[in-house]
Amino acid sequence: MTVNDKLQADWEPKSDAVQRDQRAAYDEMRERCPVAYSDFLEWSVFRHEDIVRVLMDPDTFSNAASRHLSVPDGMDPPEHTEYRRMIVQYFQPERVDAFEPQCREIAAKRLQSLLGRDELEFIGDFAHWFAVRIQSASLGWPLEMCEPLRLWTQKNHQATFAQDRPAMAEIAKEFEGYVHELLQIRRAAGAQASDDITGSLLRQYVQGRPLRDEEIVSIVRNWTVGEVGTISAALGILVHYLAQHPDLQQQLRTQPSLLPAAIDEILRIYGPLVSNRRITTRPVEIGGRKIAAGERISLIWISANRDGRVFEDPEAYRLDRDPTANLLYGAGIHVCPGAPLARMEMRVAMEEILGHTTRIDPIPERPPTGAVYPGSGFATLPLRVR
Template identity: 30%
Template sequence: MSEKKYSLELPEVARNPHDTYRKLRDNAPVTELSGRSSLGAVTLSRHEDVMRAFQTPEVFSSDPGAVDIGNTRPLVPLQIDPPHHRKHRKALDPLFAPQQMAKHEPRVRELIRELIDNVADEGHCNFHHEIAEPMPSTIFLELLGLPVSRVEEFLALKDGIVRPPARSMEERREMVNATGQEIYAVLEEVVDARMAERQDDFLSTILDAEVEGQPLSRDDVVDIGYLFFIAGLDTVSASLECMVAFLAQNPGHRQQLVDDPSVIPHAIEELLRYESPVASAARITAVDTEVNGCPISAGTRIHVLIGSANTDERTWDNPDEVNFGRESKKHIAFGAGVHRCLGSHLARMELRVALEEWHARVPDYRLAEGIEPRFSQGIRQIDNLELVW
């Protein structure tokens, strides 16, 4: 294991991590990064090693000890390993199948058009605040069954888990745990209301789902809701921001989408690969193991660098070239193995519709003068995405 410490926490590295990814793969593929968020964790950066971590949950477990996100029980199904994981995915996968997600496309298109209408004639906007955050957040709350009127409250709770303004690990732990209890209270209130009276939303559907012939427990439904709450209010927003930030700075690529909207699905896959909006995932070793000859003891937290794996020249041809005609689409921006992202079909649909509608109305845009996109760590949100046209 390399003794030289690398960091992904510096602002310039968070903005453009590819050079650091390359140095890690070449010089320290199994290492401990410097920085508060990486203390005590081993980082894997090569595609082969990342895939092994994703595909062998009996070694690299998704146990709750892998990451601290304020929950007191395992989040279903993310933090449950096989064989129990399989029965929960079997119950949930049909809810997120492509044909089910297609039913929600008209509402997504209606909402994104409303948001674009609010800014199209202004000649400028903060894309994060006015487009990328409200669109998927509203859709998610409507689908799950949480009140859209409380979106600002819920976004603040989500950020209290994902991006707490803590100055130390101890302070972070306290903030995250306190926020987690608030999220539980919100979800328990809504789940109890749905137990009394079903509505046309995911929580009601999940309450009626069965696992091996038995209904899910109240706690199971709350735990599923907790996972959706964290993922549904953040990842699509961050993905859309990464894509639009790239396109705002690369007019040749942007023009491809304007000239031929059929390119958009291919652009989404390539930008998911290159930008890897969810830059890493967490695991914990269930047994003693080794990676690239480096021994790793049981109970070690693992940082799996999705962004590095998606740009590993050992797997990809010309990985630093963004090519919307790239033949291979086997990126792992949504993870891999049994814990692959449950909501990937919803995310792809939302991203496609948003890019279609945005480029139809605002085809020629750029970053405002003096703006240097500010990427958050882990999930690469850009809160200062100021655009002009």
């Protein structure tokens, strides 16, 4: 019998009450039951201090929590170290800077096609479209892949929330098929193959051998799931916040140099990524709860970044906070390697959005609808733009 056989659920993460306002629910859990058990997520950790402890102790809290190959997110040292060393090259400043003009062109053209309208449904009309389009562009995928990729991310989200294992397996197989086809095209082209990330991964070595196709699939899938969902959610959160705060909206138009810090602070308040997983390698006590070896743990980023023990007046927008306390991109050996790319993409998108508009307003009679786990932010976001 395991520890879990004796446990009663402390909360229900999939309940309507939680999904109606995830931020408020996680805030409540942080104060009422900072380490909580549920049938859906097993253990969840809500306090900033406890989450940092987990992040800084990968020997006790392993990243190998996935049932499937996950490169490098689901790996521990020393295996993780070698794969990550290979991957971080794709997020070096020169690569990010080289991609910025294309990213800006994608954002500007899309906005130009939309801004003749009085109203936008921002998530569908721009945020999700932009996230899919820039992900395809960064990987070197053809334009005709954007619509299948958009539909794939939606199906993946729905299956994850429902924990529909057969559907999740079929969706994973579908993505695998896309990547295998693109790899075959590049192999067939030989020296004439396009010089993009997908082709480059074919030339990478780990442990003295080329990457296997299943490893490339895993790398690209992890990037895609993380990139599309998080960038889309983040842009919705940012634009919604500015629509609610017109003075800040105008300040950022006139002082765009404030955008990088403003983006990080708004996303601290309204986190675009709900959680990541770990698995215990030994019995441990955290937050007064005893957890056995082999137990799954969810780190609730949104709650940690709103913890008043670390962030005074956590709901307030302030640019004088210690940026190192913000766990927007995690911390420790698994800190997000794609953070430089994500920051550039969000900054460029917001520069273009603010530059192409003079005013962004909410529509009171058509309020936004919230996203559900594993998503954050908004499912729909009607706005008036000028």
